Amino acid sequence: MSLVLVILGRQGSGKGTQCARLVDHFGCPHVSTGDMLRAAREDGSELGRKAGEIMDAGGLVPDDVMIGIVRDRLAKPDVLRNGVLLDGFPRTPGQAEELEKMLAAQGQAIDVAINLDVPVDAVMERMLARGREDDTPEAIAKRLALYEEQTAPLVDWFSERDLLQVVDGLGTEDIVWQRVLSAIEADS
Numbered sequence: 001m002s003l004v005l006v007i008l009g010r011q012g013s014g015k016g017t018q019c020a021r022l023v024d025h026f027g028c029p030h031v032s033t034g035d036m037l038r039a040a041r042e043d044g045s046e047l048g049r050k051a052g053e054i055m056d057a058g059g060l061v062p063d064d065v066m067i068g069i070v071r072d073r074l075a076k077p078d079v080l081r082n083g084v085l086l087d088g089f090p091r092t093p094g095q096a097e098e099l100e101k102m103l104a105a106q107g108q109a110i111d112v113a114i115n116l117d118v119p120v121d122a123v124m125e126r127m128l129a130r131g132r133e134d135d136t137p138e139a140i141a142k143r144l145a146l147y148e149e150q151t152a153p154l155v156d157w158f159s160e161r162d163l164l165q166v167v168d169g170l171g172t173e174d175i176v177w178q179r180v181l182s183a184i185e186a187d188s
């Protein structure tokens with residue numbers, strides 16, 4: 001089965017864990033635009049340098065840049081053969097529109113967007129428990145508010161197209177995984 005999956009979830013939602021399971025289960029590549037930008041930054045490329053500044057400021061890299069990066073990646077044979085798990089892309093309705101077009105051009109379409117939902121106070125608790133130095137309550141609250149602001153229009157975009165599945169992210173990894181699988185089966 002070749003699926004095109006999109007996963008959404010705020011920081012601390014357990015998205016990383018569920019992504020690893022999805023990739024393992026469906027044998028599809030994991031395309032994380034955050035990871036791609038961080039890799040570009042490590043390489044010290046011009047793109048990486050510019051993206052790094054934007055990431056540090058909590059902003060979004062411009063749509064045209066992101067769309068170019070993702071278009072190149074999605075045209076690769078592994079995606080054509082095995083589908084893809086998209087993580088961090090699309091981030092805006094504009095990116096979502098372009099994603100639909102680039103997938104259609106290669107005979108694919110978004111099957112389902114999973115929104116891994118964990119209430120803000122639970123995420124706050126999880127992140128504070130990690131005890132990282134940049135995880136002050138104020139910094140966490142700011143990042144979460146920014147995520148909400150940036151993601152809300154995208155959630156609406158998927159919802160309007162009947163592509164959105166909200167998955168309750170509270171519970172053990174195994175329980176959440178069963179919910180994720182059921183959501184995909186329900187919608188694909």
Ligand code: AMP
Binds near residue numbers: 055062090092
């Ligand atoms: P993430 O690891 O998905 O949280 O991404 C880290 C940062 O990379 C984000 O805060 C953005 O600055 C940037 N970024 C990642 N994906 C995108 C995207 N699809 N569009 C714009 N900016 C992005």
